[in-house]
Amino acid sequence: MKKTLKLYLLTMTNITTTGVTLNIKSCRTKFAHRFVRSLLQIRNHAPPSSSSSSEEKLIQKRRQRIKIAAYLSMAHAVGPRMNWSRALLFKLRNRACRHRKKRRIVVIRRRTKKASRSSQGSVPVDQAKKLRRLVPGAKSMDLCSLLEETAHYITCLSTQIKVMQALADHLSK
Amino acid sequence: MDPPLIHESSFSAANPSAYSLAEIWPFSGEPGGSGGGLGLRMGSLGGLGDSSVNRDGSLEESTVTEQSGGGGGRKRRDVSSEDESSKLVSTSSASGLKDSSGKRMKLAGSQNENGGSKAEVEESSAAGDNKPAEQSTKPSEPPKQDFIHVRARRGQATDSHSLAERARREKISERMKLLQDLVPGCNKVIGKALVLDEIINYIQSLQHQVEFLSMKLEAVNSRMNMNPTIEAFPSKDLGAQPFDGAGLLFGSHTPREYAQGSHPEWLHMQVGSSFERAT
Numbered sequence: 001m002k003k004t005l006k007l008y009l010l011t012m013t014n015i016t017t018t019g020v021t022l023n024i025k026s027c028r029t030k031f032a033h034r035f036v037r038s039l040l041q042i043r044n045h046a047p048p049s050s051s052s053s054s055e056e057k058l059i060q061k062r063r064q065r066i067k068i069a070a071y072l073s074m075a076h077a078v079g080p081r082m083n084w085s086r087a088l089l090f091k092l093r094n095r096a097c098r099h100r101k102k103r104r105i106v107v108i109r110r111r112t113k114k115a116s117r118s119s120q121g122s123v124p125v126d127q128a129k130k131l132r133r134l135v136p137g138a139k140s141m142d143l144c145s146l147l148e149e150t151a152h153y154i155t156c157l158s159t160q161i162k163v164m165q166a167l168a169d170h171l172s173k
Numbered sequence: 174m175d176p177p178l179i180h181e182s183s184f185s186a187a188n189p190s191a192y193s194l195a196e197i198w199p200f201s202g203e204p205g206g207s208g209g210g211l212g213l214r215m216g217s218l219g220g221l222g223d224s225s226v227n228r229d230g231s232l233e234e235s236t237v238t239e240q241s242g243g244g245g246g247r248k249r250r251d252v253s254s255e256d257e258s259s260k261l262v263s264t265s266s267a268s269g270l271k272d273s274s275g276k277r278m279k280l281a282g283s284q285n286e287n288g289g290s291k292a293e294v295e296e297s298s299a300a301g302d303n304k305p306a307e308q309s310t311k312p313s314e315p316p317k318q319d320f321i322h323v324r325a326r327r328g329q330a331t332d333s334h335s336l337a338e339r340a341r342r343e344k345i346s347e348r349m350k351l352l353q354d355l356v357p358g359c360n361k362v363i364g365k366a367l368v369l370d371e372i373i374n375y376i377q378s379l380q381h382q383v384e385f386l387s388m389k390l391e392a393v394n395s396r397m398n399m400n401p402t403i404e405a406f407p408s409k410d411l412g413a414q415p416f417d418g419a420g421l422l423f424g425s426h427t428p429r430e431y432a433q434g435s436h437p438e439w440l441h442m443q444v445g446s447s448f449e450r451a452t
Binding site for chain 1: 345393
């Protein structure tokens with residue numbers, strides 16, 4: 001099963017890379033490999049037959065796990081050279097820790113939010129704020145690097161979506 | 174007293190090129206005059222007809238690019254960026270002056286044709302007038318690559334703060350153009366705020382799509398897990414056949430899943446916040 005998936009992935013990455021730079025291509029293959037691996041892990045770890053009471057909860061949980069795996073594998077594929085991927089990796093790695101220390105971290109977050117708000121001052125302020133909320137790790141950036149990171153993030157998200165779409169299409173055949 | 178020093182040094186660096194210019198120039202008719210001094214050379218330039226200048230444009234540019242190693246790369250960038258007055262500016266760069274003074278030289282040379290001494294006078298006055306601009310652009314000289322783009326046009330402020338601000342704004346607009354190319358349907362939108370709105374919407378839609386695809390993949394993945402025929406999954410193309418039965422079995426199941434679980438979080442979802450809520 002795994003082998004077939006990998007084979008499929010290889011063919012897919014060969015086929016669908018048109019009109020993007022070589023960097024994105026390598027990014028895409030890396031992301032696809034990681035994502036498939038984590039999908040297999042999720043499938044193997046999941047209980048074979050769910051209990052009737054918490055069916056919906058389980059589904060929700062699995063969904064979250066897949067989404068997180070997608071983002072995480074994208075961030076891994078990009079590596080630590082971009083700011084957003086670093087922030088995403090940090091955030092997702094510390095999820096387990098945050099589970100325990102939830103309150104403390106919430107307090108700290110409020111403080112940082114206030115600080116960042118006071119330091120913001122750029123041309124279209126509202127839109128920049130919204131953008132900062134959307135792009136991970138963009139809370140403490142100047143406008144130039146924010147736009148650069150946004151561009152990179154958009155390309156990576158679109159490649160991620162393409163790969164996920166192809167996987168879903170293939171698996172649901 | 175820095176600018177005069179610069180001029181002297183650049184003169185000494187540019188002098189050989191001036192001679193070479195004179196040697197290459199077959200049309201000038203008075204090649205001996207150009208050896209006398211820069212002012213005389215510029216005067217001879219002014220003395221030429223416009224057609225001959227246009228003919229010699231390529232020659233001049235080639236000489237300038239040859240000597241640009243000594244005179245600094247920024248001058249060459251100036252030449253490439255300015256299309257109209259590039260030829261005359263290139264001559265001025267050979268003599269180590271700023272472009273504005275070069276333009277002035279052009280005017281002076283074209284107006285009074287005889288003017289060897291007059292061109293000299295003009296040159297000295299241009300250098301004197303050009304001092305404030307020179308001083309303002311002086312601090313950013315060591316990184317020569319940055320120096321090129323920061324140029325005050327006529328009527329623009331020339332202190333270092335406004336220059337830096339202008340450079341930053343240019344950088345931002347560059348990035349905005351890049352983003353506009355990335356986001357589909359964003360090229361027709363005018364105005365930074367609207368473009369940013371469009372970008373934000375696009376990112377949100379992408380994140381929604383990720384959410385939706387993760388839902389889809391979850392359904393498929395769990396279905397494959399429940400399905401006992403996974404081990405009999407022969408190859409990527411033939412894999413459709415065992416799954417047809419599964420699709421029949423679970424066909425009624427999967428849409429219900431979407432309908433059940435998706436809506437409450439689906440409506441107001443962002444990646445960061447949904448991750449926080451997941452914990």
